[in-house]
Structure formats: C-alpha cells, structure tokens
Amino acid sequence: MAEKYINARGLQCPGPVVELFKVAKVSDSGDLITIEVTDNGFKKDIDAWCRKTGNELLSLTEEDGAIKATIRKG
C-alpha cells in the first residue's frame, strides 16, 4: 500500500479533480492519496468525485486556508 501526496494549492476548478484523477489512475486499490486544495468548491466536489469514482473519502479537514482530503483508492 502506497501513500501519495498532491499539492493542488492555487489550482482552480477543474484542476484539483483532474490531478486527483491522474494519480488515482496509476494507484492500486487500497492506496492512500492526500490532496491539498485552495479552491473552496472542492469541499463538496471531493464527495461527489469519490461517490462517482468508487473511492473512499477518509478525512476532510481545513487548515490555514487549505482543504486537505485523504482518500483510499477503491
């Protein structure tokens, strides 16, 4: 199981989900991916993205102006 990190700070929609998709595509089931995003819409988007793509949202937090989400690849 691998742990990956994506810095998507400063990227506007649809940048964060595109970056997340690219990393998830080359990841194995069970891998953890953490992404940091400053686009506020991402808080809701990550939920929809996980539901649609069959990945699991493990945590969603907000600190110093950034949203941090960790997902487990399904």
Add this chain to the structure above:
Amino acid sequence: MSSKTMIMFSGDLDKAMAGLIIANGAAAMGDEVTIFFTFWGLNILRKAQKIKVRKSFMESMFGWMMPRGAEKLSLSKMNMGGMGTAMMKDIMRKKKVNSLPELIGSAQDLGVKFIACTMSMDVMGIKPEEIIDGVEYAGVATYLGEADQANVNLFI
C-alpha cells in the same frame, strides 16, 4: 462507466471555456466524453498559425474573418473591442484559471474525444490541415450514436 456528449456550437471564449471545464471535469470523474464541434465552435480547433491550403475566394474570406484558434476567441459579453477579453484573460491568469489552450490540451490528455463536423468545415472552408491534431472528422450520425450511449448531453 458512463459517458457525456457535448455539442460545441459557440465560438465564444467564455462558452468554450465553460464547455472545456465541464469536459475535463467529466473525464476526471472517469467518464468517456465526446465533444462535437460545429459551426462557430470549429474555430476553437483551428491551429494558431496560418496554413497554406487551396481555398476559394469566399472560403479565404471566411477564414480571414473568423478567429484562428483558441487564443483568438472573444467573450460573448463585454468584449468591448477586445479590451474586455484582454482584461478577463489577465484576471484569469492572475487567479490561475487554466487558459483555453491548456484546457484543450488537458482534455485531450484525459482522452476526451474531439469530433469536427465535416459539413460545417465544408461550408466555412476549413480544411483538416488547419485543425489541431487528435481530432476526428464525422457528421451528425456519429455524434448521435455517441449521444445515444450518454447520460448527459449539452449544447453550448
């Protein structure tokens, strides 16, 4: 896997950007996406540089009057002789919004299928040599065939 189809009829910068953002987003959701470029939307796919091809007088006029590629499009509103478009592009760059050429490149990388309408190309005198790489050429039946399989279809 589900799929989405879009008709890009407009050649306006703002509408093209909205369409390409949706296409990128859908592809990032794991969907198959097809965009059918027709009429003014064809200009989005034109190469930025002038390509030497044989054209009739009318075709040349058309080609000359329409924007040559994604960099040359104008806003549908507040263009103000190009000033509004320049301002919008500047603001978007500062806010790190992907430019239209970037969105096109990203969509192609994600496997979004681009189809250019051959009838519109013929009417407007746009030749395949003038269209960016990675584009398929087809008519309405191909588009409808794709739309039949899709669960979302947009006209932009």
